[in-house]
Amino acid sequence: MADQVIPTQDSFGRLQDGTEINRFTFKNKNNITVRIINYGGIITDICVPDKNGKVADINLGFDDIKGYEKRHPYFGAICGRVANRIGGGKFTLDGKEYQLPVNNGPNHLHGGVKGFDKVVWKARVDDDNLVLTYVSPDGEEQYPGTLTTEVRYRLTNDNQLSIDYTATTTKATPINLTNHAYLNLAGQGFPNIEDHVLWIDAYTYTPLDENIIPTGVIAPVAGTAYDLRTPTRLGDRLKHVNNGKGYDINFCVGGQPGKLTRVASLEHPPSGRKMEVYTTEPGLQCYTGCNMVTGVFGKGGVEYQKFASVCLETQHFANSVNQPNFPNTILRPDQTYRHTSVYKFGLTL
Secondary structure (H helix, E strand, C coil): CCCCCCCEEEEEEECCCCCEEEEEEEECCCCCEEEEECECCCEEEEEEECCCCCEEECECCCCCHHHHHCCCCCCCCEECCECCEEHHHEEEECCEEEECCCCECCEEECCCCCCHHHCECEEEEECCEEEEEEEECCCHHHCCCCEEEEEEEEECCCCEEEEEEEEEECCCEECECEECCCECCCCCCCCCCCCCEEEECCCEECCECCCCCECCCCEECCCCCCCCCCCEEHHHCHHHCHHHCCCEEEEECCCCCCCCEEEEEEEECCCCEEEEEEECCCEEEEECCCCCCCCEECHHHCEECCCCCEEEEEECCCCHHHCCCCCCCEECCCCCEEEEEEEEEEECC
């Protein structure tokens, strides 16, 4: 118990309907603080020291629950039942076609109009874990089956933030869960990520069509702007990716299925902050905030702009339910969905 980081609880305010939202705070012996609320399972703060010991919040978001209750780009949230896009919002499962709500052009994105990011999760502290549970009823957002999902957050004294996802269902259903934290290692108010250095251990990626849906091809990164196998300064790359729009693409990073594997690292040499990403998932969606072109006002009234953050979302490939050659995303009643990701914070050497 002495070496465990036990979360504390306080109130984060009330939703418009009066529901009180709870906030849980982890703080380890190295002065790293992570805060999570039970609305959307949202990580509201990740505060880490730089090479001089100065602590900054590296996680974009809002100061209060009112910001999160309004429409926003999934800051820090759990995304599901199916994260990422499903083309046309359609899929066929066991001979039956399903039409989901479309909320991203012609596509279904991150679980639909009211995905897991917009629901109140049941929360409890279990030893040094924050345990969030949500029961999604059969037919919610037009998905089949009652899906019971548990997400466990844990911060250790060796600076690892782990997220363990499990789920069971009463009917066959697609599932693809992730956390959508937006990160800027210089501090959440810093205007860009140009001095960040990104490494992704992926030899292949999934090219997209005009509707931002994978074509089904698994293509080599060699010779493309998607080759990040050598640590790359983002300021030297972003304007040359996707006609200047930056990254919003899935990298195929999977090692052995179910084995926790180091798949990415993000460094900010000026501050010395570093984050490594480990996952059991086959995919890593890298998104550099290209859709925040009009700006979003976040913590302290800061206007977040395009290229002010990077998301490294561990998950299955987008539109997998419609691509038989992609790793399977169908969960059946006799199975348990499992997914673990770890974000390890530290300093560059």
